[in-house]
Amino acid sequence: MAEDPLILNPNGGMPRLLEIMRRLRDPENGCPWDIEQDFATIAPYTIEEAYEVADAIEREAWDELKGELGDLLFQSVFHAQMATERGLFTFDQVADTMSDKMVTRHPHVFGDENRDKSAEQQTRDWEVVKAAERASKDQTGTLDGVALGLPALLRSVKLQKRAARVGFDWPDISQVVDKIVEEAGELAEAREKLTQTEIEEEFGDMLFVIANLARHLKIDPEAALRATNAKFTRRFEGVEAKLAARGKRPEDSDLAEMDALWDEVKVEEKS
Incomplete structure (x- = not known):
């Protein structure tokens, strides 16, 4: 050394x-x-x-x-x-x-293009450049180049964005919500009649439409789910703390008691 x-x-x-x-x-x-x-x-x-x-x-x-x-x-x-x-x-x-x-x-920064553009226009220009790059790699299909290794929810959103560019999209958010209700019904029915593989397929369909709803609402589904995970963790730790104050652990409790403590934690958070 x-x-x-x-x-x-x-x-x-x-x-x-x-x-x-x-x-x-x-x-x-x-x-x-x-x-x-x-x-x-x-x-x-x-x-x-x-x-x-x-x-x-x-x-x-x-x-x-x-x-x-x-x-x-x-x-x-x-x-x-x-x-x-x-x-x-x-x-x-x-x-x-x-x-x-x-x-x-970024020709508007490093080239001669006008820098006086909206963020929306810059996004459209960015997509044109990226499309040309994909074409140079013989990625001519609408969905070519969306990485397989992305988290599934994120990849769903990217696939849907690509399809939406060529007009394959619901024009109204209410249609997306209706589709979620439809998929949820199919999943409930699948529990009774279908194989595990078919149930998983129905569940995947519902998640895909939920990702589509996130896109229409301009929500990052990964970020939203991470936030909910954090909220669940925080609240459950609050339940554990309240049980500990009673000299108990979750395995010593039951659902009714923990659910009541959960409601207490929610109220305390909001106050």
Whole structure:
């Protein structure tokens, strides 16, 4: 380590991080775990780190955000190092590709186009540029290029947005609500008559339409569900605290008692 001034340099920036990653993957002297990884095994960690960034932002945990962004950056470095070893591309090429993309997609900032545009017009222009990029990759179908690895609710919204651009969409939000009622009825019926696979299909149909309702309401369904998860966690922890004050745990209680305490917690929150 005494001969590694870059690795020991606390201000080494990106060169330091890239060298650390290269050393971790060194076949002779690197870390056995890091050496064994490939794109597929690292991908779940990449997704997890992205969610941890979102979580820190949602909680306004600014003291944690720097570390979470570093963890996410490390995922890009890890993938780029594996790509470099295969002769596919380097981290610098990843950065250059993103820089080129941003310059191309913002001609009103880096080119001669008028910057005096509404956010809506800029979004439309952005979509035109992205459509041209997809066409250059032979992604000519309306739904081509919507990543399979996205969270299911988010991918549902993106698929529906693409279909809506070519007119495949309900024109009125009431029709979406009616469809949710219809799908809920089909799901209730499916419980009695269909196989588990068919029930899952009906449930998926209902979730898909709910995602569509979120799109029409301009709601991010992932964010909305995360907020509800947080609310449920907070309230249930409140129930546990009230039970603890009685010298009890949830398993020592019953639904009636916990439901009453739940209502108390809700009232206290609103007050």
